[in-house]
Amino acid sequence: NPAKVLDAPNLEAVFNLNLIDWSNEGFLAVGLANEVYLWNSEDGTTSKLMTTEYLDEKVTSVKWSPVATDILAIGTSAGTVQLWNASTTGRLRNMRMSEERSSNRVPSLAWLDHLVSAGSFTGYISHHDIRIADHEISVCRGHTQEVCGLAWSPDKKMLASGGNDNIVNIWNADMACGTQPTPSRTLLDHRSTVKALAWCPWKPNLLVTGGGLTDHHLRFWNASTGALVKAVDVQNQVSGIMWNQEHREILTSHGSGAELLRLWKYPSVTLIADLQSSRTSRFLGLAPSPDGEYAACLSSEEEIQIWQPFPRDESRKKETLPQLNILDQKLISDLDTVLFDEFLKSSGTAYCPKGCQTPAVKDEDGLAICSECNYCFCYRCFSQYHSGYPCTSNPYVKMPDKIKDEDERQSFIRLYGLREVEKFEEEMATYEFMENVRCCPKCSNKVDKLMGCNKMTCIFCKCYFCWICLARLPT
Structure with a gap:
């Protein structure tokens, strides 16, 4: 059960909005209709920070500055980003988007020192320098629909954006100054809205993203190369992700299904526990506490549930x-x-054998494709890909037709692992009993006949021969 439950009346239960955030000073901010409230986690008091100028102008996102820890950025449905001082409860700035985006809501925000990055309903990401009058210094265009997730990497070198168009974009930091208006990487594996984004705090180029209702996958990325490291089906819409460095675990919140809070072990990404709550039907997002011990989960039942998934272990x-x-x-x-x-x-990842040192992920057939040079290679023998043929039939690698004895088997296990050796043995046994397999009379590689006449061409050496008598034929 949650450690504490707070009321959140008039909550806009919209999945794409980001209405909750926890400051480094311990203040939890939540946007409720056209107001923003603060909860002090130290003494438990609640106060109202602001109300929008017009009743129909709704709060659509909130984000605390990590540097000036009492400054809160607030996105609105009128296309503005307001800066408020929580200590004085006064508005510092009201930054409007440029003309063509002035009426679009701002569903996501992210800070980089003195810059505020704001995602828009129409797919733009605008960057605002809060120190100068002409605050909008650049605009990035990489999404065709609403940008509902934004997060800067811990080393401040990359910005990740997730959209309602199922796309995740990675942007280099220099694009904030207008030098690179296009994303450095575009990740297309998700099949639904991507709102949940979280960078690994101790591995700054490792990004985890969560898919929406029809995707329901956690995907781990090497953001530097764009390589997919691991994908896990969590069976629910992902609305929030939280890393914990001390326990090396991940907490996810969900907007559908029976399991709304799930705890995962890293790096295996195996399920540790389902944190059940009978009080809510879905979670719209979560915000980690500054000490990483608690998580504030925004419930569609107009509640904020404070959970303690990572208690401190003093011993x-x-x-x-x-x-x-x-x-x-x-x-x-x-x-x-x-x-x-x-x-x-x-996770089934191999490095490119051509020296790129770039992770490549295999498919069920053993094919691995380097994301850097696009080289296609066999995950098992790390040579050129040989579809439909075992590694022993591949002319680019020299291995015995079968494992001779237990000593040789153990050496292969040490080299490739037990799982790969068992696959190899099963594959070779299959070929041994197949009646439609012959050895090429020129290169001795196995050739299988699936249909057609008895005149065959070896795919390896291009030898033209008779299937029945194995005699070489004139071309």
């Missing part, structure tokens, strides 16, 4: 702090890289 901290003090930071970074590589291997 664990006392044991690990002395060890961290004597460990070299480079060693810690190297160990983290090793763990990430193991994550890639466990």
Whole structure:
């Protein structure tokens, strides 16, 4: 059950909006119709920060500044981004979009130091420098529909945007100054709205995205290369994602299904627990507390539920702090890289054998495609892809037709892993008993006959021969 429940009357239960955020000072902001309220997590008090100028002007997004921690950016349905000081409860600025976007709502916001990035209903992302009068310094066009998710990476080098058009775009930071108006990577694997975006706090190029109602997948990306590292079907619409560095776990909130809060272990992404709540029908989003211990979940039942998925382990901290003090930071970074590589291997990912060192993800047939150079290779033997033929038939790799004894089998297991060896044995056994397989009289590679006459051409050496007697024929 949640640790605390707050009332949220007049909540706009719209999935694409981002109406809740937690500041580094412990203030939880929530947009309710045309008002914004603050809850102080230290003393439990609630106060109203602002009301929009017009009754029909709704609050559509809120986001605290990570630098000036008492400044809150508020997006509205009138196409404005307002800056409010929570300490003085006064409005600092009212930044309007340019003419063609002035009437579009602002469903998403993200901060980069003194810049506010704002997503629009029509697919634009505008960047505003709050220090200058002409605040809108650049506009990015990469979506055809509403931009409902925005997040800057921890190292401030990349911006991720998710849209109602099922697209995830990765933008380099220099595009905020107008030098790169197009996305550096466009990720097209999702089949529904992408609102939930979260960067890994200790691996700044690792991004996890959550799909909407007809997609219901978590997808892990190497944002630097655009490679899909892992995809997990969570069976529900994903409305929010929260990383926890201490426990190496992920919390997801959902807008459909019976399991509305789910806890996952990283990097295996296996389900640890379903946090059930009988009080709500769907969660519209979540906001992590500044200490990473709590999560505020916005419920469609006009509630804010405060959960404690990651309680502090004081004994664990006392044991690990002395060890961290004597460990070299480079060693810690190297160990983290090793763990990430193991994550890639466990998720069915291989590095390109041509030296790109770019992760490539295999399909069910063993095909892997490098996202950098587009080289197609076999995941099992890391040579040129050979569709429909086992690795022993591939002219680019020399392996025995069968494993001779247990010692050789164990050596293959150490080299490729038990799962791959078992697949290889099953594949070879299948070919051994197939009556429609012959060996080419020129290169000895196996050739299978599926239909047609008895005059065959080997796909490897182009030898033209008779299927029945294996005699080579004139071309």
